[in-house]
Amino acid sequence: MALIVQKYGGTSVGSPERIKNVAQRVARWKAKGHKVVVVVSAMSGETNRLIALAREVQPEPDARELDQMVSTGEQVTIGLVAMALKQIGVDARSYTGPQVKILTDSAFTKARILSIDEHNMRADLDAGRVVVVAGFQGMDADGNVTTLGRGGSDTTGVALAAALKADECQIYTDVDGVYTTDPRIVPNARRLKTVTFEEMLEMASLGSKVLQIRSVEFAGKYKVKLRVLSSFQDEGDGTLITFEEEENMEQAIISGIAFNRDEAKITVQGVPDKPGIAYQILGPVADANIDVDMIVQNAGVHGLTDFSFTVPRNDYARARKLIEEVQKHIGAKELIGDDRIAKVSIVGVGMRSHCGIASKAFRALSEEGINIQMISTSEIKISVVVDEKYLELAVRVLHDAFDLAHEPA
Numbered sequence: 416m417a418l419i420v421q422k423y424g425g426t427s428v429g430s431p432e433r434i435k436n437v438a439q440r441v442a443r444w445k446a447k448g449h450k451v452v453v454v455v456s457a458m459s460g461e462t463n464r465l466i467a468l469a470r471e472v473q474p475e476p477d478a479r480e481l482d483q484m485v486s487t488g489e490q491v492t493i494g495l496v497a498m499a500l501k502q503i504g505v506d507a508r509s510y511t512g513p514q515v516k517i518l519t520d521s522a523f524t525k526a527r528i529l530s531i532d533e534h535n536m537r538a539d540l541d542a543g544r545v546v547v548v549a550g551f552q553g554m555d556a557d558g559n560v561t562t563l564g565r566g567g568s569d570t571t572g573v574a575l576a577a578a579l580k581a582d583e584c585q586i587y588t589d590v591d592g593v594y595t596t597d598p599r600i601v602p603n604a605r606r607l608k609t610v611t612f613e614e615m616l617e618m619a620s621l622g623s624k625v626l627q628i629r630s631v632e633f634a635g636k637y638k639v640k641l642r643v644l645s646s647f648q649d650e651g652d653g654t655l656i657t658f659e660e661e662e663n664m665e666q667a668i669i670s671g672i673a674f675n676r677d678e679a680k681i682t683v684q685g686v687p688d689k690p691g692i693a694y695q696i697l698g699p700v701a702d703a704n705i706d707v708d709m710i711v712q713n714a715g716v717h718g719l720t721d722f723s724f725t726v727p728r729n730d731y732a733r734a735r736k737l738i739e740e741v742q743k744h745i746g747a748k749e750l751i752g753d754d755r756i757a758k759v760s761i762v763g764v765g766m767r768s769h770c771g772i773a774s775k776a777f778r779a780l781s782e783e784g785i786n787i788q789m790i791s792t793s794e795i796k797i798s799v800v801v802d803e804k805y806l807e808l809a810v811r812v813l814h815d816a817f818d819l820a821h822e823p824a
């Protein structure tokens with residue numbers, strides 16, 4: 416007998432029929448003698464709908480009140496899933512995040528889980544019940560409802576699995592595993608049987624939304640066995656996220672291509688090339704809690720240099736205003752902004768031991784006439800910024816260049 420946490424995403428609970436399917440799957444695992452905790456997202460589209468509704472009332476919604484209302488999407492689905500289970504004779508009980516006592520910090524809309532009280536869940540599981548928990552939400556020390564950031568139900572699933580020391584955390588979604596890239600963009604993308612935590616962390620942080628990055632961090636930290644599967648198929652092993660050291664099969668050099676449209680670029684031209692300039696430019700941006708991603712500064716010519724950086728597209732307008740102020744102080748010549756850029760990244764642990772990956776990627780892009788605006792690299796990834804209109808082409812070209820549709824020989 417095992418303890419399994421199953422997380423179902425928005426599409427998987429998107430209609431009464433699908434909710435009934437979820438109940439059937441849970442019942443099958445239960446019938447095999449396993450203890451099952453189910454974590455659910457809101458029905459697909461619901462979270463977006465709620466956020467849009469909030470914006471109609473307050474264009475920049477108050478973060479506490481936004482969490483209060485956006486968290487209701489998941490409250491609907493836990494009730495429905497518990498009902499669907501009871502309807503087929505499986506005893507179940509639903510809990511919101513606060514009812515479980517998922518304690519978070521108070522960073523509304525992007526709260527972090529601090530602790531989980533497993534007492535109620537254990538009691539239900541021991542009494543033979545399925546426990547159904549709302550994903551994406553928790554409660555801070557003052558009793559305020561908080562949410563965990565978009566895609567946060569993945570993190571609830573993994574965090575519950577860690578707290579309950581579950582044998583496996585299964586993430587059921589609308590694709591049957593982690594692919595070499597988003598199969599909606601590249602139809603011949605290939606499902607990976609396994610992917611290392613390190614690679615999954617990079618892919619998630621670089622934009623692959625199949626798993627929220629914090630869920631991967633949690634799984635790595637607490638050694639949770641994590642698997643991505645389809646809720647629309649009865650068979651299949653999905654993709655297992657593995658620790659590299661366990662991996663003895665031949666490792667591909669490149670595992671996948673991630674991309675992110677949510678990017679904008681700001682360039683300050685003609686900046687005096689002297690100590691303290693990077694701090695003067697980026698200090699106010701950091702103080703405004705805006706995440707800076709890539710940073711590029713050119714070598715100075717005649718005492719002047721250019722300085723570029725990227726920020727999330729949502730923060731572009733705010734960042735630009737701040738830099739307009741900075742520009743006056745430091746006497747920079749010009750400010751250029753672009754919120755129609757995208758980032759494409761090649762990820763693979765095998766890059767560590769192979770050279771020539773970057774040049775192969777750059778060549779493939781140049782053959783399609785795609786201009787690279789910025790580059791950043793780490794041991795296991797290469798990212799480039801391109802014009803948003805070339806994003807899908809760039810992803811396809813790189814997928815082909817590294818022959819990712821075929822299993823490595």
Ligand code: ADP
Nearest residue numbers: 424425426588589593594596597599623624625
């Ligand atoms: P859920 O609602 O189940 O949480 P998401 O929409 O958050 O589902 O994540 C699943 C989606 O992630 C897929 O439909 C797919 O379009 C997208 N995706 C992006 N990159 C990948 C990838 N490398 N492998 C699989 N899916 C990916």
Ligand code: ASP
Nearest residue numbers: 456462551565566567568
């Ligand atoms: N419903 C939330 C969202 O759409 C959380 C999730 O689906 O994981 O972001």
Ligand code: MG
Nearest residue numbers: 424566624625
């Ligand atoms: Mg998701």
